[in-house]
Every structure is written in structure tokens, then in C-alpha cells.
Amino acid sequence: MDAELFPRALTEIAPGAVHVPDWLDTGRQRELLHACREWARPPAGLRTVRTPGGGTMTARQVCLGWHWYPYAYARTVVDGDGAPVKPFPAWLADLARRAVTDALGTDAAPETPYDIALINFYDSDARMGMHRDADEDSDAPVVSLSLGDTCVFRFGNPRTRARPYTDVELRSGDLFVFGGPSRLSYHGVPRVHAGTAPSELKLTGRLNITLRVSGL
Secondary structure, eight states: OOSOSSOOOOEEEETTEEEETTOSOHHHHHHHHHHHHHHTSSSSOOBOOBOTTSOBOSSEEEEESSEEETTEEESBOTTTTOOBOBOOOHHHHHHHHHHHHHHHOGGGSOSSOOOEEEEEEEOTTOOEEEEOOOOSSOOOOEEEEEEESEEEEEEOOSSOSSSSOEEEEEOTTOEEEEOGGGTTOOEEEEEEETTOSOGGGOOOSEEEEEEEOOOO
16 A cells, blocks of 8 residues: 555654655655765765764764864864865755745744755664754754655754653655754664665665754
């Protein structure tokens, strides 16, 4: 049965945090996947992120516009090959603004254009611990787009990594936006469901495209 018995609906998970299922159609998902594969090529391509304590993140990452490394931004891949970070395309900024408008309303869209993309690739064993997106000098909403395998996205609160939090199933094409009182909420990915990506994408694993305003 192709259609779900109960279609998934736009849901406010917390104040200022909204899940929009199936926001990207199949064609747009294919376009984004093609772009991600190009961005992942060296130089300044997909890399393993190492933390100051000597650990490594299991999700691999590539950045656009500004290069993020724990816990700052730079214009070059200072923790990798040293190449200049790849440019952030204007069409991606337009997509981010439309995402915020669709999820939170026109008034929530920032005046300053989006200028950062963090693209994380998760294989079946990758996880992301609870963290906050707090290295930007801007309170503009964070835009998160999912491609490929379904994941469990754990969205918490601004005060602690512990409960209360809500687990949300993010599928390929889903949009999640968080701003306002939820802008600095802890969040993470405790589980990826391998083999759940749409067959037409021909993608093994999960891609998460996170769009932000740097304020830098």
C-alpha cells in the first residue's frame, strides 16, 4: 500500500520547533543529493570531525560558506586539508528562507541571508550526541533537511541534555526548523534505520543538511 492510512501532518514539537513531513518532493531530493555528492569531493570535501578531547564524530561532514570545527568557524578547513571552504550558493539561502516561512511563518524569516551549510553523512552506525548549535552570532532559526535513511531525531530543551525531550522520526524529504525559544535547544540523533532510504534516490545512509545564519 503506497499511501499511508494517516498522512503525517505539520507538528509543533516545542515552541518555535516545527516538523514538516515530506517538504521536499522526489525531484528536489534528487537535486540536493547530486549537489551533496559534488560538495563532498575534495578539496574541502567530506571529512571526519575530531573533537578537542581526541574523540571523533561518527557522522562525517562537509561545510559550505563557513567551515565549522569544534567549536568555531573559519574560512578554510583548518582541521583538514586547509583548503578554502566551498561557497554557499544563493539558491540554498532561498530554500532556507522558504523553509522558515513554511514552518514558522513569514515573520520568523531573518533579514540576514543564510550563509552556512553543515552537511552530515550518517552510515548505519553513525550517531550524534545531544548538543546545541551555539557557535553562531545570530538567533535566526536553524533549518534541517533530511535525505536517505530514516532517523530518530531527539529534540530536547535549552537547559540540559537530559529529559524532557521528544523523539521525532525524520524521513527522506522531511524538514525540521527550530528558532525562537527553541533556538538553543539540545538535540541529537540516537539511531539511524538502515535500508529505509527511498529506492529512487540510490542512497545508502542518511544526509542531513543544516542551514544557519552565521552573523559573522
